[in-house]
Amino acid sequence: MATCDHSVVEYFPGNDGHHCGYCGSDNTNCSHGMWAHTMTVEDYEQLVYRGWRRSGCYCYKPTLSIACCPMQTIRMDAPNFSISKSQKKVIKMVNRYLIHGIKKGESSSDHEACVRDLHHNETKRSSQVLADLDASSLRLKGSKKQNESGDSISVKHKTESTAKTSLTEDKQSAEVASEHGVATARKGKTYKPGVGLDPNKPKCGKAKLIRLEKKKKKLVVESSVSEDQTDSVSTAEISPSNSKKMLKRENERKSVEEYLAEPEKAESVAHKLEIKLIRSCPPSEEFLSTFRKESYKLFKRYQMSIHKEPENECTLRDFSQFLVESPLQHIPGDKKLLTGYGSYHQHYILDGKIIAVGVIDILPHSVSSVYLYYDPDYSFLSLGTYSALREIAFVRELYKSSPDLRYYNMGFYIHSCRKMQYKGQYSPSYIACPEVHTWVPIEKCRPKLDAARYCRLEEDPTIEDEEGKIDLNAVLILQNGTLLNYEKYHMLNPSRKDQSEIEEYAKLVGRTCSQRILLYRR
Structure with a gap:
């Protein structure tokens, strides 16, 4: 240079x-x-x-x-x-x-919207199951009063079977709701019907399955195998823990430039x-x-x-x-x-x-x-x-x-x-x-x-500090437009008492700079 x-x-x-x-x-x-x-x-x-x-x-x-x-x-x-x-x-x-165009704290994720719709749907289903169970119980009581002959027993078995079916459905609904973070409906409580799934939005899958799918795609790229072959990969190889490690390694491989360039690669911004x-x-x-x-x-x-x-x-x-x-x-x-x-x-x-x-x-x-x-x-x-x-x-x-x-x-x-x-x-x-x-x-x-x-x-x-070991006589000084080293400067100005000041300056800037930079003196 x-x-x-x-x-x-x-x-x-x-x-x-x-x-x-x-x-x-x-x-x-x-x-x-x-x-x-x-x-x-x-x-x-x-x-x-x-x-x-x-x-x-x-x-x-x-x-x-x-x-x-x-x-x-x-x-x-x-x-x-x-x-x-x-x-x-x-x-x-x-x-x-x-x-x-989303600021920090805002969210418009399709996945989150799907989860909210699913919550509404599962809550509605759970409420309907419990309502059916209450109706079955009322029918059971009415059947007992009307059938005092021997066929009351058959009605009893029939209603018990219906109740068991409803309870099974209720349990399944509760498990689904619990899995998605939805509070299970309690008996005697009414819920506002949900709007249901939006057919215009993609179906949402479990995060675990999404990670497994990503793992399969990575295996195709890294192992050069077909998608049909990846179906034969064992569950252990594509377990959530392995998938998580793989995604972590993928993120570690990305450079700061790749992260910064993402808006440039987007179809629209x-x-x-x-x-x-x-x-x-x-x-x-x-x-x-x-x-x-x-x-x-x-x-x-x-x-x-x-x-x-x-x-x-x-x-x-x-x-x-x-x-x-x-x-x-x-x-x-x-x-x-x-x-x-x-x-x-x-x-x-x-x-x-x-x-x-x-x-x-x-x-x-x-x-x-x-x-x-x-x-x-x-x-x-x-x-x-x-x-x-x-x-x-x-x-x-x-x-x-x-x-x-x-x-x-x-x-x-x-x-x-x-x-x-x-x-x-x-x-x-x-x-x-x-x-x-x-x-x-x-x-x-x-x-x-x-x-x-x-x-x-x-x-x-x-x-x-090698740079701190200065040669005072080699310090460059500019006086009245003339370039001097300290030795000549001192000879021309014997009455000036600024040696300690120049020496302090030279140590602060270091030996190299003191012999390159011109110290201006009036």
Whole structure:
């Protein structure tokens, strides 16, 4: 990949505390900061791996050892992503809305309708059987009074036989009703007749039989046997337990892309969802056409509704500085990576309307998630989780053409804040050790973070922070338009007492970045 111009930053010394948006503390969220006038994607990615993040052009690195809510850098290996059961449910819920127009909690299943009709029918039948039984009993009493001669005995046997038949039918009806969850009718109680089965709907079968049928079809595909041969398969081979295992294996084999693509394969859909990747800095023409009218208005609604921010803090300028402006130098796409590198917005367009925007940075080895804002009216779609899964699928797509790009940076993982722990649910995830900046599987980090908010996560005590071993004289400095190393800078400015400040900066950004990034000095 071609290398752009040098990065230029202005470092702000100090580590003062400020308000924490996670626990509400006034001055315990501590971090170091610098303003990035311009930055290469290589340098920014290196800074991300050392715990830095950007908000617009401002870059900050939390001081985890004294922070109230330590923010750990987390990333996920996208090609090896394993989708969880809860994540599948979110995609299926969104797909259900897109294909059928059914929101979460609503239902129009034909199977459920059939079951309801069956319940009505079985209840009606059970009531009729009991009514017939009561009528038989009345006829039996009348027969005894009219037949005082010897034939009263034959009438008695006849009515007893009728009663037994009715009881048998009643018992069978009760069993059927019980099987389908219908309460058995009690004697002396009347029920409103049901409407019966709908002839326009397919007959509904037992779930167990449906699973067995699916098993047979799978055997045809996997064993290359005919359907006639599958009829000879033993009951043990197609038992419900085996069928359940087989269906579980089938679901495990499906990738996140296959789940997300289901609406595209449907014959017809109730809603059309389109996702567009649009360059935000420098802004493309398409971005400029939606910047004020849609993107900003959506951001304003989101901030005021979800984060309860006052309207005067959701200005167009705030939006631009926070999510539009970026120091990253854009690199156009090529045959290797068609999208190019830099800052982008992903527009989630539902039926021609933008309902969500994901702000991302495409870097040499990763896609970094910056922010997501969405229309509060569509909160029922769980867009936070859904957009994360979409971004993971996007990384996996980029990985096919550029194997070096394989990671999904999710920002900061905050173990002490429950609402921020969701980032650790995307597997396999790794957290950067705050002391040596190696990547540790999150499963090994959780017990340590349960015991202490801040700790060394790297288990090998011999590993050191090699990037923290700086050469002060090699630190690059830009002064009055002149590029200098620190040694020359100090010779030209012997009276300046900023050695400790420059040394602090160099250790925070690491040896590699301190020898590539230009530190601007006035």
